Amino acid sequence: xxxxxxxxxxxxxxRTDLVSEASIIEFARQFDPQEFHVDAASAAHGPYGGxxxxxxxxxxxxxxxxxxxxLAPESSLPAPGADEVRFHAPVRAGDTLTWRVTxxxxxxxxxxxxxxxxxxxxxxxxxxxxxALSMTAINxxxxxxxxxx
Amino acid sequence: xxxxxxxxxxxxxxRTDLVSEASIIEFARQFDPQEFHVDAASAAHGPYGGxxxxxxxxxxxxxxxxxxxxLAPESSLPAPGADEVRFHAPVRAGDTLTWRVTxxxxxxxxxxxxxxxxxxxxxxxxxxxxxALSMTAINxxxxxxxxxx
Numbered sequence: 598x599x600x601x602x603x604x605x606x607x608x609x610x611x612r613t614d615l616v617s618e619a620s621i622i623e624f625a626r627q628f629d630p631q632e633f634h635v636d637a638a639s640a641a642h643g644p645y646g647g648x649x650x651x652x653x654x655x656x657x658x659x660x661x662x663x664x665x666x667x668l669a670p671e672s673s674l675p676a677p678g679a680d681e682v683r684f685h686a687p688v689r690a691g692d693t694l695t696w697r698v699t700x701x702x703x704x705x706x707x708x709x710x711x712x713x714x715x716x717x718x719x720x721x722x723x724x725x726x727x728x729a730l731s732m733t734a735i736n737x738x739x740x741x742x743x744x745x746x
Numbered sequence: 747x748x749x750x751x752x753x754x755x756x757x758x759x760x761r762t763d764l765v766s767e768a769s770i771i772e773f774a775r776q777f778d779p780q781e782f783h784v785d786a787a788s789a790a791h792g793p794y795g796g797x798x799x800x801x802x803x804x805x806x807x808x809x810x811x812x813x814x815x816x817l818a819p820e821s822s823l824p825a826p827g828a829d830e831v832r833f834h835a836p837v838r839a840g841d842t843l844t845w846r847v848t849x850x851x852x853x854x855x856x857x858x859x860x861x862x863x864x865x866x867x868x869x870x871x872x873x874x875x876x877x878a879l880s881m882t883a884i885n886x887x888x889x890x891x892x893x894x895x
Contacts (some may be wrong), residue, residue, distance in 0.1 A: 628806040657777040
């Protein structure tokens with residue numbers, strides 16, 4: 598799969614992740630040690646009824662879903678960034694997130710014609726059908742090599 | 747520290763993080779298993795001379811620097827998101843990242859007057875003075891409680 602295969606308008610459903618309490622707390626202890634992310638006992642009495650995932654944890658899961666189901670090792674280059682990262686419904690322990698990607702746009706690189714920029718809307722929908730995360734991922738993707746016939 | 751203490755225009759330097767090869771590979775094995783993030787032997791011959799950190803790893807480090815040096819447990823609420831996440835210079839093993847925050851704006855919430863929205867430019871500068879990451883963080887922060895005299 599190469600740049601030329603990312604066709605604007607294409608919608609795909611990627612995998613579904615079960616987000617465990619242990620994984621929420623492990624990530625947040627390392628990177629986002631706020632009470633509502635790491636302290637299950639205290640969070641049980643809070644507005645969410647338990648811990649919720651750090652937004653950066655949910656973004657990392659989004660990245661993983663893209664790497665395993667949307668990007669290809671032969672063409673994916675280090676990514677330039679992301680736009681409009683939005684955390685909608687909180688991600689609670691035991692939630693399942695299903696990842697959906699929509700190709701928003703694809704244009705050849707101006708500085709290097711052997712690659713292109715793909716913009717992708719990635720969304721996480723939980724088991725209740727609520728949107729948990731949305732963002733526009735920006736990826737740098739190699740173009741298909743010439744076959745050289 | 748409450749919403750009222752985030753004054754637009756204020757620039758602060760937060761902590762400095764040393765990013766180890768082990769931490770780059772550990773994060774990427776879990777969330778971003780692309781060769782240039784996880785395979786030190788292969789990456790040594792690649793364009794970066796070694797593994798580079800997953801962008802989501804760098805974002806998680808940004809979040810950690812904010813939680814430990816910029817946000818306060820008495821006022822920080824789950825964040826709505828981030829804008830314009832940009833990965834500039836790659837983050838290599840052994841790099842040190844110094845975090846700098848600039849308060850871009852602060853406005854009271856329209857739906858809940860007890861809190862406000864703070865927009866912050868967060869930047870990571872490496873040991874060579876190069877910008878590695880920039881993004882605009884969006885945080886929901888409680889206003890200072892009335893003293894009730």
